Amino acid sequence: METIPCNLCHHESARLVYEVEDTNYGQPGVFSIVECSHCGLVYLNPRPKASEIGAFYLADQYHPFRAIQQTHNIRPNKMQRQRAAKIAAMFGHGTGGTVLDVGCGNGLFLLAMQAHGWQVQGVEPNETAVAFANERLNLPVTVGDIFQISLLESFDLITFWDVLEHTHSPKDVLLQANLLLKPDGVLAINVPNWASWERKLFKEQWIALDAPRHLYHFSPETLTTMLNGCGFDLAELRCAAPVMNPASNLLRFLGNARRRARPTGNGPLPGRAAPGGSESPSAVKRWLIRATYLALTWPNFMANVMRRGGSFTVFARKRKAEV
Ligand SMILES: [Zn+2]
Incomplete structure (x- = not known):
């Protein structure tokens, strides 16, 4: 375990919000979720180190991994198709582009982007998921995280679907994404919403706390501040959490x-x-x-209308270099 300062403002003072167990998968331990007294970012502290976190993703139980193993139908789901269609419209239908999906799982979102004429690439830590994407979907997906992508590459779009909250330093991840994006490139992020009514109602029992796998909990405000600090301008923020x-x-x-x-x-x-x-x-x-x-x-x-749904999606544009 390690104790860390705030990833957004580097202050160390924080107040305890919840003490929780792993209510989703029953792994041992009690974990503290704290809120930075300075900027309001919410995070797990102390937390498992990067070298320890793998033990909390049980390959035979963790829901996204099980979903991969049980995938018979190799068709993107409705949400993946909707996201791809929205992005294709945003860039102008038929123009295509290059997309990197970080934490792409079995690659089905990339398949949906391919259907819109995009060139796709993915990176994912789970080897079973990568093998599925390579062998069944014939997609260029590699094992690892965003730091394994060569800086010689550049993309029109980088996506993080329910991934940023799992990373040890979202700020470093966003800075890296900035380097990998073309000028005017777009970032798409979906995260659970700390400011949601759902979280306020269920408190320690909120499913999306998912300790200790979710290391950060963003509100629309804290994620916007972090994006601004990492060279992005917010283009759109909306809640579209499914029922x-x-x-x-x-x-x-x-x-x-x-x-x-x-x-x-x-x-x-x-x-x-x-x-x-x-x-x-x-x-x-x-x-x-x-x-x-x-x-x-x-x-x-x-x-969702009040931006208090259980998750929110952000589109942000890489800020132009100042001249
Ligand atoms: Zn802070």
Whole structure:
């Protein structure tokens, strides 16, 4: 473990917000989430070092890795297709471009970009995911992180879909992205929203705390400040969190409350109901899931409108060099 200063302003004074366990995967340890007293950035401190963090990504349980292993249908999902279509429109349909997807997982977002005529490249730490992208999708994806990409390369677009919060120094990552972007290049980022109603409601039980894998928790304000400091101008910031986010949180919360009420039951271990991680549910459970989605559709829409949805997406442009 290591203790660190704030990644955004380098101050060391911070207040404790939550003490949490790994409620998503049940790994041992208690982790402190703190808020910088100077700039408001929220981060895990102390935290596992870069050399230790791998132990907290269990290849057979971690949801994104399981999703990779269980992928039979090699088609980008709806969100990946929507993101690709939006970006293609942003750059002008038919013009194409070059994209680097950092933490690209199985590469399906890159496949969606290829369909719009883009030249694609990806980098991803998980070897199984890289093998899938190489062998099944024939995509140029390499094992590693953004620091393994040669500075001789340059891109029109660099994307971080639910990745920046996992990095040990988002500031260094963004500075590196700046170096790798062409003049006027665009950065696209999606992160969980610390300022969300969901986080304020579920507190220590918020699924997106995901300690100790999420090392940083951004609000629209702290991410914007960091981007400005790393040579980017904000082009667009919007909340478009799917209703699955609050629904998963609420269902897990209800499940945990039920288990607490019946502590002698032989049910599954508490706190493992990460989205997508369960076996096929009974008819009653399926009805409950559907009813929860339905009930939360309107509140989730309103939260997104108010920039208080469970996650947010940012598009930022590389700032022109001053002359
Ligand atoms: Zn700070």
